[in-house]
Amino acid sequence: MILDAVEGSILVPSLVSIADNLEQSTFKTQWLMSGFALGFAMLLPVGPALAARYGRRNVYLVAMACFAVASILGGLSGNLSVLVLTRVVKGAAAALTAPAGLAVIAEAFQAGSQRRRAISVYATLGAAGFTAGLLLSGLLEQVTWRLLFFLPGLVATLLLVAAWRVIPSASAEPLKAYRVNIFRNETLVRSTIGAAAINGGYIALILVLAIHLYGTVGWSTWQIGLGLLPASVPLIFSSLLTERLMAAFGSACLIFIGASVTVAGQLLWIVQADGDNYVTDILPVLLLVEAGFVLSFAALNTQAAAALSVSSRARGVSIYQTGVQAGAAAMLPVAVGLSAVLSSRYAAVVVLLAGMVAVVAAGMELGSGRNGRKLQ
Numbered sequence: 001m002i003l004d005a006v007e008g009s010i011l012v013p014s015l016v017s018i019a020d021n022l023e024q025s026t027f028k029t030q031w032l033m034s035g036f037a038l039g040f041a042m043l044l045p046v047g048p049a050l051a052a053r054y055g056r057r058n059v060y061l062v063a064m065a066c067f068a069v070a071s072i073l074g075g076l077s078g079n080l081s082v083l084v085l086t087r088v089v090k091g092a093a094a095a096l097t098a099p100a101g102l103a104v105i106a107e108a109f110q111a112g113s114q115r116r117r118a119i120s121v122y123a124t125l126g127a128a129g130f131t132a133g134l135l136l137s138g139l140l141e142q143v144t145w146r147l148l149f150f151l152p153g154l155v156a157t158l159l160l161v162a163a164w165r166v167i168p169s170a171s172a173e174p175l176k177a178y179r180v181n182i183f184r185n186e187t188l189v190r191s192t193i194g195a196a197a198i199n200g201g202y203i204a205l206i207l208v209l210a211i212h213l214y215g216t217v218g219w220s221t222w223q224i225g226l227g228l229l230p231a232s233v234p235l236i237f238s239s240l241l242t243e244r245l246m247a248a249f250g251s252a253c254l255i256f257i258g259a260s261v262t263v264a265g266q267l268l269w270i271v272q273a274d275g276d277n278y279v280t281d282i283l284p285v286l287l288l289v290e291a292g293f294v295l296s297f298a299a300l301n302t303q304a305a306a307a308l309s310v311s312s313r314a315r316g317v318s319i320y321q322t323g324v325q326a327g328a329a330a331m332l333p334v335a336v337g338l339s340a341v342l343s344s345r346y347a348a349v350v351v352l353l354a355g356m357v358a359v360v361a362a363g364m365e366l367g368s369g370r371n372g373r374k375l376q
Contacts, residue, residue, distance in 0.1 A: 003155055004094045005129025006136070007036060008328075009232070010148050012207055013134060013224035014141040016214040021145055024080050026211055030336040033207065035084045037328035039091025044322040047096050048315055057163070063096035064160040071153025075146045086149070091325070127235035134232060138222030187307035188316055190365045192323035194255060195300045197358035198262060200327025201351040202293055204335035205269065206231050208347045209282060211339060217276045227278060231286040231293075238294045251299040251306070256362040258296025263355040265289035270352060273345035296362075303365070327354070 011018065011032055019029035051059045067090050074086035140147040206228055213219040213227060245254050265288025275281025308316040331354060335347040 006133040009133030013137040034332040035087040036091040039088035041325035043092040043095035063093040067093040068156040075149035131232040138225030191304040194361040196323040196327030197354040200331035201354035204331040251303040252366040254299040259358040262292030266352040270348040
């Protein structure tokens with residue numbers, strides 16, 4: 001989970017610098033990020049079936065080996081097409097390991113305070129990885145941008161060795177458990193749409209802001225990494241608060257409030273899209289969007305997990321996380337493209353539309369009267 005989160009953010013502060021080194025446009029270079037999300041989304045739906053057929057240990061080991069090899073090849077290459085391809089492969093490899101976490105939580109912890117706490121910790125680990133990626137990006141790029149590709153490969157190699165020693169072998173599972181039609185589960189569908197819109201808008205916003213800080217404000221990559229921390233650090237320390245809020249108000253209510261706060265931040269971004277003062281123009285946007293993310297994302301995970309029966313849990317979690325990654329894969333090229341061709345204000349409008357989709361999905365779930373009750 002942490003490695004996937006690091007990989008999702010480590011290129012954000014350094015993307016324009018990498019584009020300059022490769023003599024490529026920012027729009028072409030953003031495929032390094034959207035390619036990772038695309039590879040992630042493409043393989044997530046089949047991950048549970050592969051794990052059931054070949055065993056979780058075998059799938060994990062192969063995926064981690066592919067991740068490590070792709071990282072090394074990316075670090076050695078100076079060709080953008082090769083780099084994008086390695087990022088797609090890394091996203092696909094990550095897809096084979098990521099769904100297990102949320103599925104295991106839903107299986108191991110009973111619905112209620114225990115599961116809410118576990119999912120909050122799960123979100124905290126993701127935020128910690130995302131934050132580490134921002135900081136590492138600024139530090140490693142000062143030496144060479146190639147380290148941004150080599151370092152995750154080193155970590156993946158260490159995890160591969162550890163997994164080989166620690167993870168026990170297990171026999172294949174029956175595939176029939178994963179052949180469950182879950183698309184009639186309205187709560188899961190709304191959770192997936194909401195998570196896709198919020199995550200896609202979030203990552204697009206911080207990337208466009210990073211490009212703005214580099215090109216317009218003139219910040220270095222390490223300054224950008226530090227400047228984006230308000231968009232990730234609060235989630236690390238909010239797990240206990242989020243758990244209590246879900247217990248008090250229910251997940252659906254919390255998601256609706258969080259999505260609405262996110263939209264407020266996106267509206268502010270439209271107004272201040274061309275501003276170059278970090279404290280007055282950019283920081284308030286980051287804080288509002290992160291506040292919305294804090295309120296909504298762990299609650300979305302909880303709502304999605306609670307909506308699934310035991311027989312549909314593995315498949316349902318993979319579909320939910322496919323939506324999360326597909327949102328990023330769709331939003332990044334659109335937002336960066338509009339920012340490059342027109343201005344960041346047009347990118348902000350598209351991100352706002354995604355935020356409004358999240359509000360509508362949350363409102364429909366809240367209106368259904370479920371508000372976090374477990375569905376079968």
